Amino acid sequence: MKRVKAPCIARCTSISRRIVTQNLVLGLRAIHGSHAAKPIIHVERADVYHFGSVQRSEAIFKDLTWTVNAGEAWAIVCNSNATRGEIFQMLLGRRRISPVPSKGLYPFLSISGQSSKDLEQGAVLHVAFASKKRIAGGGFTDYTARYGAMRDQDGRTLRDSLLESLANEPLAAPPTEFTPLETRAAHENAIPKDQCQEIDQVAEKLHLVPQLDLPLIALSNGQQRRARILRSLIRHPRLLLLEDPFAGLDVVQRPLLSNLLGQLNSEQDPFVVMELRPQDPMPEWITHVAVVDGQNFRLMARQDYSPFVQTDSLATSSASPVQSPTNASQEPLMDLNDVRIHYGKREVLRDVNWTIRPGDRWWLRGANGSGKTTLLSVLTGEHPQSYTQRHFRMFGKPRSQVPTVSIQRKVAVFTPEIFAAFPRKLGQGAMTARDAIGTGFENTYSYRSLNVEQMAAREELILRLAPGSTNEDKWQWSLTPFAELPPPEQALALFMRTLVAKAPILILDEVFGGMDDQMIKSCSDYLRDSIGQDQAVIFVSHWEHEIPWADVQKYQLAEGTGSVSVQK
Numbered sequence: 001m002k003r004v005k006a007p008c009i010a011r012c013t014s015i016s017r018r019i020v021t022q023n024l025v026l027g028l029r030a031i032h033g034s035h036a037a038k039p040i041i042h043v044e045r046a047d048v049y050h051f052g053s054v055q056r057s058e059a060i061f062k063d064l065t066w067t068v069n070a071g072e073a074w075a076i077v078c079n080s081n082a083t084r085g086e087i088f089q090m091l092l093g094r095r096r097i098s099p100v101p102s103k104g105l106y107p108f109l110s111i112s113g114q115s116s117k118d119l120e121q122g123a124v125l126h127v128a129f130a131s132k133k134r135i136a137g138g139g140f141t142d143y144t145a146r147y148g149a150m151r152d153q154d155g156r157t158l159r160d161s162l163l164e165s166l167a168n169e170p171l172a173a174p175p176t177e178f179t180p181l182e183t184r185a186a187h188e189n190a191i192p193k194d195q196c197q198e199i200d201q202v203a204e205k206l207h208l209v210p211q212l213d214l215p216l217i218a219l220s221n222g223q224q225r226r227a228r229i230l231r232s233l234i235r236h237p238r239l240l241l242l243e244d245p246f247a248g249l250d251v252v253q254r255p256l257l258s259n260l261l262g263q264l265n266s267e268q269d270p271f272v273v274m275e276l277r278p279q280d281p282m283p284e285w286i287t288h289v290a291v292v293d294g295q296n297f298r299l300m301a302r303q304d305y306s307p308f309v310q311t312d313s314l315a316t317s318s319a320s321p322v323q324s325p326t327n328a329s330q331e332p333l334m335d336l337n338d339v340r341i342h343y344g345k346r347e348v349l350r351d352v353n354w355t356i357r358p359g360d361r362w363w364l365r366g367a368n369g370s371g372k373t374t375l376l377s378v379l380t381g382e383h384p385q386s387y388t389q390r391h392f393r394m395f396g397k398p399r400s401q402v403p404t405v406s407i408q409r410k411v412a413v414f415t416p417e418i419f420a421a422f423p424r425k426l427g428q429g430a431m432t433a434r435d436a437i438g439t440g441f442e443n444t445y446s447y448r449s450l451n452v453e454q455m456a457a458r459e460e461l462i463l464r465l466a467p468g469s470t471n472e473d474k475w476q477w478s479l480t481p482f483a484e485l486p487p488p489e490q491a492l493a494l495f496m497r498t499l500v501a502k503a504p505i506l507i508l509d510e511v512f513g514g515m516d517d518q519m520i521k522s523c524s525d526y527l528r529d530s531i532g533q534d535q536a537v538i539f540v541s542h543w544e545h546e547i548p549w550a551d552v553q554k555y556q557l558a559e560g561t562g563s564v565s566v567q568k
């Protein structure tokens, strides 16, 4: 069994005592109130609005009727950017429902539905991964701190943060008639005896045990996503709402997580409702699908659902895939020999040998935590250890002789970290979509004025890729404050930011992760047909169907070891 730190046990015990008292009170109240099986979610012929809107024409959804019963497994698929996530916002009490459901939004909780009381008690938990529209203060957050010389014992670990969230947030919703008998008994007696033990158990199911005692900041993107699900599960919600749970997960983790969620839902502990992207494969265990098209909400049995897009390779659907030019004689843009990155004794990358030349099209692959982001931070010069590599040349010079500002102009980057960190200020000093795109010339994060040529390059890109059917629509879109755009359109703007300066190297890490099908198609077409033959592209994705080129060189990071093999 996993080693448990002594302070952790002490903290666990006090947390447990508090939870036990809370659960006894809440549990008895809910069990007495429960009758026959009641729906989990129930809305009937309701219109859904943002708070403050009154006109029926302003409704987000009209005539919404939806019932989720125990024994069913629901997925929501939203085909429109404007309404993505809105169903969950409604379920979280952040939208006005008219008329208010007479038996509450969650009849199974036996507590008045739309009041935030049951939500506060942790009965319904929501895990979303798309960036919030705006963040506190709206400024840029430095995502490079994790590349610093952090040792395993430094900083707040994942385990610390889980224990803190248990201590600070109310957990353990009241048991209901669907709560399994053993769980109900546990609620009534003295549960949970050892929160630390439970953290270990749930972490094992999510394949996160090795990460529990790592600094939180060190977790990779896919590890962080699973850690957020872990954080929710240990709080014992009765209903778990998950938005895009499979985005950013590698090919091994996706089915493992899907199986776990299917099992939890079938055990009704908790019930699970997911919102999936149209391009996501539908898990086997889903029995019902709700498709959101604009204001309409179409309900269907799983067998009647036909995916909006086929998950065939985008590359093979192209009539004329662009071939990489024969470029072996060209001077390398980047040349890495025996690159090694380590944190104390923890070796994240070793023996990395990679040559990137003009015109290359690379697909960088590897499991969650295999070191892709770390390797990219070496290529962008952001990783402090990029200076100390003995054999790392960029643009014909040793890395230590190339100023970071000059690298920023030559390497254009989109990563989930940049997407999350990009400033989302509103009001005075807010950037519009076109301002955000323009920051790509200097690869900065604040507004810069552009020269005439730069403005022309930006306009061309906006007319080609912005949403909208007319040039006027596209122009108007570009004037929208960046922070006001739905997350998929923010991703599109940051994709354009990467393209605008026609940098010699483009790094596109999970760039299509938050986009809708139409955007993916037009961005993919652009990458195939419109980027320069001399530009090199490094494309990172866990989804083969996202790769734009039929003819792509593959660079594989082997899981766990950081050793590298090259496949062509």
Ligand SMILES: Nc1ncnc2c1ncn2[C@@H]1O[C@H](COP(=O)(O)OP(=O)(O)OP(=O)(O)O)[C@@H](O)[C@H]1O
Residues within 6 Å of the ligand: 146, 147, 148, 149, 150, 151, 152, 214, 217, 218, 219, 220, 221, 222, 223, 248, 343, 346, 348, 366, 367, 368, 369, 370, 371, 372, 373, 374, 375
């Ligand atoms: N400062 C640090 N200290 C210790 N370990 C670290 C640190 N930063 C990263 N790591 C570890 O390095 C490994 C590689 O992380 P990285 O983010 O590069 O993975 P990745 O391949 O990009 O994963 P994902 O597909 O999930 O994005 C992870 O196991 C991570 O926990």
